[in-house]
Amino acid sequence: MDDLKQIGLGLTGFGVFFWLLGIILFFDKGLLAIGNILFISGVITTIGLKSSLEFFTKQSNFKGTVSFGTGFFFVIVGWPIIGMAAEAYGVIVLFSGFWPTVSVILQKIPVIGWCFQRSWFS
Template structure:
């Protein structure tokens, strides 16, 4: 299980990703602040690339099935950087959903194991395929 070991570079990548999510969250809270969203995007993407590696990231984003999500996420990233945060975040959200569509079942199983959220999944029937 070489891929699951936690070295210093992966710790830095997770920190960058966490700060990216933090800045993105506050960018949305502060009515789509351009600066916070741009910094959050840069930190998030660089953190993901640092965590899983540049080669794995390029393989993921250039995979044939992920092309539509990659283009949408890239256009949204560009729109946020140039100063159109609302349209850019909408395009990024769509791209993120398309890119992560293969992981939803795994995410669902993980969410069901979290104490309060898992109860909500069972209560409202969200665990049904």
């Protein structure tokens, strides 16, 4: 893995961290907006600009892209609960195909990997 992909994964991780922090702190719109920006920039940095455009504009991902974009707009204008609900739906629709890969990676984590090796996660 080259340095650019590591930076992209770091940005994506920080984006998810700020999302969680924003939700824990009663849907703070500033933290949620920062999380959104870091998450999107991390995805683009990890897989590249051309691949990102192809991924987000693919016909099968159109519902997820529109939902995520609408949720981002609602977070920015000050309706973070509605925005995060729309974004959550968009993330599930967009990234649901990646669950098998994520599951294999999570099973290899030393401390918590045994939880993901159980039948209810497979």
